[in-house]
Amino acid sequence: MEKNDAKPKWYEPSREVTEQANVKEYDQLYRYSIENREAFWAEQANQLSWYKKWDKVLDDQQAPFYNWFVGGRTNIILNAIDRHLKSATRNKLAVIWEGEPGDSRTFSYHALNREVSQFANILKSMGVRKGDVVTIYMPQIPEQLFAMLACAKIGAVHSVVYGGFSHEALADRINDANSRVVITADGGYRRGKVVEMKSVVNKAMELSPTMEICITVKRTGIDVYMENDRDYWLHDLKSLPIASNKCETEEMDASDMLFLLYTSGSTGRPKALVHTHGGYSVYTATTHRMVFDIKPEDRYWCAADPGWITGHSYIVYGPLINGSTIMLYEGAPNHPYPDRWWKMVEKYGINILYTSPTAIRGLMRFGDSWPNRNDISSLRLLGSVGEPINAEAWSWFHRAVGRGNCPIMDTWWQTETGGFIIAPLPITPLKPGSATKPFFGNELAIVDDAGKEVPDGEEGNLVIKSPWPGLAKSVFNDPQRFVDTYWSKYKEQGWYHTGDSAKKDEDGYYWIIGRNDDVIKVSGYRLGSAEIEGIMATHPAIVEAAAIALPHQLKGNAIHITAVLKSTYKPTKELEHELMVHMEEHLGKIARPEAIVFAEALPKTRSGKIMRRLLKSRALGLPDGDLSTMEE
Numbered sequence: 001m002e003k004n005d006a007k008p009k010w011y012e013p014s015r016e017v018t019e020q021a022n023v024k025e026y027d028q029l030y031r032y033s034i035e036n037r038e039a040f041w042a043e044q045a046n047q048l049s050w051y052k053k054w055d056k057v058l059d060d061q062q063a064p065f066y067n068w069f070v071g072g073r074t075n076i077i078l079n080a081i082d083r084h085l086k087s088a089t090r091n092k093l094a095v096i097w098e099g100e101p102g103d104s105r106t107f108s109y110h111a112l113n114r115e116v117s118q119f120a121n122i123l124k125s126m127g128v129r130k131g132d133v134v135t136i137y138m139p140q141i142p143e144q145l146f147a148m149l150a151c152a153k154i155g156a157v158h159s160v161v162y163g164g165f166s167h168e169a170l171a172d173r174i175n176d177a178n179s180r181v182v183i184t185a186d187g188g189y190r191r192g193k194v195v196e197m198k199s200v201v202n203k204a205m206e207l208s209p210t211m212e213i214c215i216t217v218k219r220t221g222i223d224v225y226m227e228n229d230r231d232y233w234l235h236d237l238k239s240l241p242i243a244s245n246k247c248e249t250e251e252m253d254a255s256d257m258l259f260l261l262y263t264s265g266s267t268g269r270p271k272a273l274v275h276t277h278g279g280y281s282v283y284t285a286t287t288h289r290m291v292f293d294i295k296p297e298d299r300y301w302c303a304a305d306p307g308w309i310t311g312h313s314y315i316v317y318g319p320l321i322n323g324s325t326i327m328l329y330e331g332a333p334n335h336p337y338p339d340r341w342w343k344m345v346e347k348y349g350i351n352i353l354y355t356s357p358t359a360i361r362g363l364m365r366f367g368d369s370w371p372n373r374n375d376i377s378s379l380r381l382l383g384s385v386g387e388p389i390n391a392e393a394w395s396w397f398h399r400a401v402g403r404g405n406c407p408i409m410d411t412w413w414q415t416e417t418g419g420f421i422i423a424p425l426p427i428t429p430l431k432p433g434s435a436t437k438p439f440f441g442n443e444l445a446i447v448d449d450a451g452k453e454v455p456d457g458e459e460g461n462l463v464i465k466s467p468w469p470g471l472a473k474s475v476f477n478d479p480q481r482f483v484d485t486y487w488s489k490y491k492e493q494g495w496y497h498t499g500d501s502a503k504k505d506e507d508g509y510y511w512i513i514g515r516n517d518d519v520i521k522v523s524g525y526r527l528g529s530a531e532i533e534g535i536m537a538t539h540p541a542i543v544e545a546a547a548i549a550l551p552h553q554l555k556g557n558a559i560h561i562t563a564v565l566k567s568t569y570k571p572t573k574e575l576e577h578e579l580m581v582h583m584e585e586h587l588g589k590i591a592r593p594e595a596i597v598f599a600e601a602l603p604k605t606r607s608g609k610i611m612r613r614l615l616k617s618r619a620l621g622l623p624d625g626d627l628s629t630m631e632e
C-alpha cells in the first residue's frame, strides 16, 4: 500500500459541479450540525414521511445504546417505496438490472411495489412475522432486492449473507440468528460460469436445526435438489392467490430492527450488527443525497455487492428513499471484456458510479483504451469505499474514467456506522487518498491509547466522539459484545472506537491508514483473523495457525498464514495447496490465503495471545518492536 506522505495536490471541483450542488457550503453547516445536533437531524428527518413523528430526537440515557427519533412510527418501506407511489416518481425507473449473460430487466417504482408486495405476502403465508429473521443468500438479481424489501415491509428482519461464503459460514450465520426461512436462487452467473447457490444452501440447512423453509428463484435452470414441504420455487408461489399485489406496510417503531449484518471483528466469531428502521433511514438518505448530490433525473450505480453494508445502505436503502434510479449488475467487471462496466455506463447513461479501490485497480491494469472506446461522458460524480485508495488508482479513476472533471467521493465508514462518517461533498477541494472531512453531525479525533489527541500529521486511533443516527443499535443477542468491542477502550470519554489508524493534516483532512486490530480487508471485503485461524485449525494437519494481512497490489491486502503442523505432516507444496483449498471450501474464495508458511511454533505473549503484529513486522522486514510480553 502506498504511503500517504507525498505532498498532496489539491483538486478543485469545477464550476459546473459546484453551481448545481445540493449543498453549497460546508463549514457553516458543519458548525451548525455540531452545535445543534438534534435540530440538524430533526430537519433531515422532517424530509421523510412518518406514520407518527418522534417525541424526542435523541435519547442517550442508555448510552452507548442510543435511541433516535424516540416515539417515532415508521417503516423504511414507507419512504423507500410507498411515498413514491403518490408522486410522479411512481412511473420512474427504480431498478435497471443487467445479468452477466446480457439479459436485462427494469422496474418502475410501481413495479417494484408490486414485486415487493407479492414477495411480502408469500413470506407472510409461510408464517414469517414481525421480528423473525429471514436469511438471504443470493446472486445479484432483482429478487435479492425484492426479498430484502419484502422482509422490511412486513417487519421481518433480513440477514443477507454474502453469496461467496461457504455452506458452513452460511450455517453459522443462520444458526446464530435462529433463522427459519432462507431465500436463495438455483445459482447465478460469474465470469461466464454458473455459481451454484441452492446446493450450498442445501448443505447449510443440514447443519441448521432451525431451518424450515427455503424459497428459491430460478435464475440459471441448473438441476437442483428440492425437498417436499421444505423447498419452494418462487415462481410457483407467485402463481398462487396468496401472492397478491397488495400488502399493507407494517407500522414499526423507529427503534425496531430492520436488518442484521454479520461482520468480522478482531476476536471470535462474526457478530451481527443490528440496524433499525428510523435512524438508519434518516442517515442513509441524508448522506446519499448530500454526498452524491442526488438529482431526480440521475441514474446512480453503486457497484458493490448487496451482501455487504455498502450494498444495504447505498444500493438499496439510501437511493430508494431518495427516489433514485439504481443500476444493478450481476457479474464480473471484466466479462466478457474489460469494458463491460463502461459499456453499461454508456448504454444506461449512468451519472454516478460508486465502487472500490480494488475494482478500480482491477480495471486500471487493462489500460485506458477500454474506457476510451465507450462514451462514458454521462458520468458526473465518482465514489470509492472499502479501503484506502492509493494515488495511482485515484489518478486513473479521475483521469481515465472521470475525464478529469468528476470529483471522487472517497467515503470512509463501517458496517457499524450505517453510513458515511468521513466524506467530501462535491464542492470539497480534494486531496487524492484523503476521505477529507467529517460528515455533518460527527465529531472525530485522532487519539493515542490513553485518549489524548495526537498532533496533526501523526498517526493515532480514529474515534467518533458523538452519536449519529446511523450507528448500529447493538450486536444481535449480545449487547455486552457491543459495549466491549466499540465502547470499552474509551469508556470514560464515551467515544466510539473505530479500530482504524488515521492521521489528520494541517487542513483538517483525514487520511485513513488501515485497521489497527485483527480485521483483514481483502479486496475491501472484511474478514476476521480469528475466523480464518479457526477454520485452518479444523484441517487434520494443523496444530494452530495465525492469519495476518500483508499489502497486495491489486487486493489492497492479502491473507498470509503461518501454520504449525502436526509432527506426522511434512511441509510440502502439495499440503500448502490443500490448505488453500480448505480455506476456500470452508469460508469462501475470498478467504484463499496468498501464502502459507510453516513454522515450529507461533510467537505468543505470556498470556498465550498470538503476536500477529510481530509476524507482520518480520514479514515486512520492519523492526520487531516491544517484545517484553513475549513468552520464552
Ligand code: WTA
Residues within 6 Å of the ligand: 263, 308, 309, 310, 384, 385, 386, 387, 388, 389, 410, 411, 412, 413, 414, 415, 416, 435, 498, 499, 500, 512, 514, 515, 521, 524, 525, 526
Ligand atoms: C475500511 C465498509 C479507507 C476501514 C463500508 C473500515 C476504508 C473498514 C474506507 C470497514 C475508505 C472503509 N478509506 N478505508 N474510504 N472505507 N474503509 O465494515 O478500515 O466492510 O474500518 O464497511 O473498511 O469495513 P466494512
